[in-house]
Amino acid sequence: MPDRIAPLAVSAFTTTSALGHGLAAHAHALAGEVSGLRPNDISSAPLPCWIGRVDGVEDAPLPADLAGWECRNNRLAWLGLGQDGFLARVEAARTRYGAHRIALMLGTSTASIGATEEGYRRLDADGRLPADLRRPAIHAPHSLSAFVAEALGLQGPCLTVSTACSSSAKVFANAERLIRLGLADAAVVGGVDTLCDSVLFGFNALELVSPEPCRPFDARRRGISIGEAAGFALLERVDAAPGAPQLLGYGEATDAHHMSTPHPEGLGAELALREALARAGLAADQVDYINLHGTASLKNDEVEAALVGRAFGERTRASSTKGLTGHTLGAAGILEAVLTLLALRDGVVPGNAGVQTPDPACGASFAWQTERRELRVALSNSFGFGGNNACLAFARGGATA
Amino acid sequence: MSGLQVTIEGIGLWAAQATGLDDLARLLDGIDVAAPAARPPAAMLPANERRRAPESVLLAAEVAGQAVAQSGRDAAELACVFTSSHGDQGITDYLCATLASAPTEVSPTKFHNSVHNAPVGYWTIASGCHAASTALCAHRESFGAGLLEAACLVAAERRPVLLVCSDVATSGPLTEMAGCTLAFGTAMVVAPASGRPSLARLGLQLAPGHPGEVAWPAPLQAWHDGNPAADALRLLVPLARRASAAVAAAGPGLTLHMQLEYPA
Numbered sequence: 001m002p003d004r005i006a007p008l009a010v011s012a013f014t015t016t017s018a019l020g021h022g023l024a025a026h027a028h029a030l031a032g033e034v035s036g037l038r039p040n041d042i043s044s045a046p047l048p049c050w051i052g053r054v055d056g057v058e059d060a061p062l063p064a065d066l067a068g069w070e071c072r073n074n075r076l077a078w079l080g081l082g083q084d085g086f087l088a089r090v091e092a093a094r095t096r097y098g099a100h101r102i103a104l105m106l107g108t109s110t111a112s113i114g115a116t117e118e119g120y121r122r123l124d125a126d127g128r129l130p131a132d133l134r135r136p137a138i139h140a141p142h143s144l145s146a147f148v149a150e151a152l153g154l155q156g157p158c159l160t161v162s163t164a165c166s167s168s169a170k171v172f173a174n175a176e177r178l179i180r181l182g183l184a185d186a187a188v189v190g191g192v193d194t195l196c197d198s199v200l201f202g203f204n205a206l207e208l209v210s211p212e213p214c215r216p217f218d219a220r221r222r223g224i225s226i227g228e229a230a231g232f233a234l235l236e237r238v239d240a241a242p243g244a245p246q247l248l249g250y251g252e253a254t255d256a257h258h259m260s261t262p263h264p265e266g267l268g269a270e271l272a273l274r275e276a277l278a279r280a281g282l283a284a285d286q287v288d289y290i291n292l293h294g295t296a297s298l299k300n301d302e303v304e305a306a307l308v309g310r311a312f313g314e315r316t317r318a319s320s321t322k323g324l325t326g327h328t329l330g331a332a333g334i335l336e337a338v339l340t341l342l343a344l345r346d347g348v349v350p351g352n353a354g355v356q357t358p359d360p361a362c363g364a365s366f367a368w369q370t371e372r373r374e375l376r377v378a379l380s381n382s383f384g385f386g387g388n389n390a391c392l393a394f395a396r397g398g399a400t401a
Numbered sequence: 402m403s404g405l406q407v408t409i410e411g412i413g414l415w416a417a418q419a420t421g422l423d424d425l426a427r428l429l430d431g432i433d434v435a436a437p438a439a440r441p442p443a444a445m446l447p448a449n450e451r452r453r454a455p456e457s458v459l460l461a462a463e464v465a466g467q468a469v470a471q472s473g474r475d476a477a478e479l480a481c482v483f484t485s486s487h488g489d490q491g492i493t494d495y496l497c498a499t500l501a502s503a504p505t506e507v508s509p510t511k512f513h514n515s516v517h518n519a520p521v522g523y524w525t526i527a528s529g530c531h532a533a534s535t536a537l538c539a540h541r542e543s544f545g546a547g548l549l550e551a552a553c554l555v556a557a558e559r560r561p562v563l564l565v566c567s568d569v570a571t572s573g574p575l576t577e578m579a580g581c582t583l584a585f586g587t588a589m590v591v592a593p594a595s596g597r598p599s600l601a602r603l604g605l606q607l608a609p610g611h612p613g614e615v616a617w618p619a620p621l622q623a624w625h626d627g628n629p630a631a632d633a634l635r636l637l638v639p640l641a642r643r644a645s646a647a648v649a650a651a652g653p654g655l656t657l658h659m660q661l662e663y664p665a
Contacts, residue, residue, distance in 0.1 A: 002558065045504045100609045100655065109516065113493070120497035120574065129574050139578040140487055141517055142540045146653070155609065155654040159539045159546040162488075162517035170535060174550060177557040181405065183549075183607055197500040202512035204505070252533035254481075254525045260513040271531055385513055386522025388534060 052227025052326025080230025227326025255387025294320020323354025
């Protein structure tokens with residue numbers, strides 16, 4: 001097991017999803033179990049399912065000096081960056097540390113492939129992408145991070161993690177290593193994924209899309225509802241923001257089992273969990289809440305419920321919030337990290353929304369309704385195709401000082 | 402700025418006219434080498450996977466297999482950092498074309514093979530590796546960003562890491578955008594300093610700036626022009642020439658300065 005690490009301050013954070021723009025909308029929805037899912041109204045051809053679509057992306061063009069980056073994914077990134085004073089917090093960090101000393105590590109599953117799809121629907125007479133979409137930088141998976149680096153004026157280490165649905169959880173680990181090794185003083189981490197035909201019809205082809213709003217951990221769950229989200233966090237050393245919530249640890253591990261099905265015993269998920277606890281210096285019974293991956297796919301929820309049952313007692317509360325937001329794929333890690341930070345801040349265990357009949361495989365840890373209690377330490381699970389698993393550990397602001 | 406120290410224990414290479422670092426050294430000396438097979442053999446993959454695997458997976462597994470074999474390490478124990486600027490462009494072309502014409506007919510296998518981490522996913526399945534694994538990209542700087550990430554893992558976790566940097570050739574309308582006219586892949590096993598045999602010691606430092614233009618003999622210039630993964634030549638060429646320094650871009654305004662030392 002890895003050694004314990006020094007915690008990092010999460011000195012600013014924000015998210016934008018189907019629940020709304022910014023933290024207040026998300027805290028409100030968590031407390032009241034208000035779902036953001038709606039019937040699919042975005043795919044280029046009909047597909048009867050439910051989606052977690054962000055309102056207002058169409059009405060939020062990029063500023064003129066960034067117009068070369070135009071596409072739905074970068075628009076959602078810009079919309080997300082504009083919430084909760086996040087831009088000002090990054091600007092202050094840039095002034096304090098210098099642009100070369102702030103890393104930018106973002107996760108995405110499909111980046112701006114929606115723009116590439118659109119180009120293929122509008123090929124010109126010569127079979128070329130239409131002139132307005134002949135912008136090479138948006139037709140590569142690094143589009144998101146390159147755009148955000150330019151928008152924020154950051155010049156430190158910059159990369160995109162694209163490990164499907166664990167992408168924007170793993171970026172916390174990349175950033176922690178850079179700061180621990182003295183290669184950066186701060187890091188902007190996060191991720192953005194937007195609804196597009198690739199994921200809607202792709203998951204549909206895998207028979208993983210539910211025809212009804214998704215019901216994570218329900219005995220009669222029928223699959224996932226796909227959503228979109230943007231989320232960002234600013235990580236600094238603890239002495240720079242002593243009262244802020246903290247990243248205590250993380251774990252990353254691989255199933256080595258199958259490209260699109262989790263390991264039947266949750267091997268990689270459990271390794272990631274044990275690593276996160278070891279880096280955080282925590283015992284399992286010190287964990288107050290776990291935001292589960294909980295996609296509402298048959299296999300994920302079965303494997304994850306068993307892991308919760310064997311690793312935690314009932315004082316550790318657990319729930320999936322995907323019944324509210326949908327599965328936001330490469331953005332799920334950061335969206336759910338932010339929801340976990342809100343749960344810690346507000347003392348709210350989000351109820352496992354969408355369930356009608358709890359799966360009997362789920363033990364006493366599962367919070368089927370919203371609960372109010374003091375929370376000091378919480379985890380967030382994110383698992384992706386390719387057997388790629390990540391687990392993050394956070395502490396409430398002031399809880400570990 | 403702070404520096405990182407790693408040792409290079411193995412190197413893999415697959416390019417249009419070369420297989421492995423020895424071929425590269427011969428090309429630099431003006432000696433002809435035998436052209437590699439049209440399809441990377443990827444002997445590490447089980448035969449059934451090898452038959453159905455997309456080209457991006459074969460290329461990554463081929464160079465990874467070369468590097469791991471040279472290192473003498475057990476692949477199951479290596480954390481994995483796989484970088485690719487564009488992913489499997491053949492699958493992207495297929496997906497976008499199918500979505501434009503018959504979206505409900507998308508192949509489920511092609512869809513799950515379209516994820517950027519498909520090569521590292523298949524690699525870890527074939528090697529039984531449960532360590533941390535990741536798939537990265539950084540436009541034209543994917544090699545430098547990936548090497549920095551791999552070196553960070555070595556230094557922070559004190560464990561050996563397999564770095565793979567590869568891109569396949571583009572097909573269809575995306576060719577004009579991505580500019581990948583040929584396949585190129587390289588891999589390195591990097592590890593903390595130890596008593597094990599190694600090819601070179603590598604010291605890394607970050608500094609603002611740009612690495613400058615390159616001037617290499619044919620066919621290396623064409624590889625670099627035709628594939629972003631070939632930016633790895635900024636380290637591979639100095640290694641093949643046993644030079645003492647190398648520079649590569651780690652980001653748009655960030656340079657990775659490398660010092661190289663060789664065992665006696």
